[in-house]
Amino acid sequence: MGGENASVLADVTTTGGSGTDAGTYTHTASGTDGNYDLTFVDGALTIDKATATVTANSNTTTYNGGLQNVSGFTATGLVGGENASVLADVTTTGGPKTATATRSATATAANSTPPPVRSTSPWVTSATTPPWRSAVPPATSPTARPSPW
Structure with missing residues (x-):
């Protein structure tokens, strides 16, 4: 009033309003003055994270059999x-991982029917072609192809 500012409130002090870590810190004012009926409202300091x-x-490592x-x-x-x-x-x-490997084999009896052959190879002629008989055309054949192996 009358051009006065907060400097005329000589008996008013503040506390709080400081901090280091993220959070909200209360800032309070208190005191008295002979000429004013004072109402105090808290303030705050907010420090964002x-x-x-x-x-x-x-x-990245190379397999070594251990953990x-x-x-x-x-x-x-x-x-x-x-x-x-x-x-x-x-x-x-x-983190920790022990590698494991699973191996399996299938055996068939000598007189049993072999499993079906699923191949896109042009040399496989039958699902029952014995392994000792080649399904590859003879090398002198006009349709002979180089071996992919």
Whole structure:
């Protein structure tokens, strides 16, 4: 009023309104003045979270028959000189894997019917062609083709 500003409120002080971590911090004012009936409304300082990228580590290795793994992570975008050690609640999952191989063989009795042959080869003539008889045309045949093997 009358051109006065907050500087005439010499007995009014503020507290709070400061913080380091992301979050909201209350800022309050209190005090008295002989000429004014004061009403106080709290303020706030809001610090938003910074954006950082966390990348799970990768690894390429050659099979060695034993347990191999990858663990850990890296972080970019951290501020204020901080490093990944401040990310105490960040974890990685996965990693250890033991490779397994499955091999199978099928045996048939000498007098049994062999399984059907499924081939796109022009040399396979019958599902029952015995392995000792070649289905490949003789080399002197005008239709002979070079062996794909």
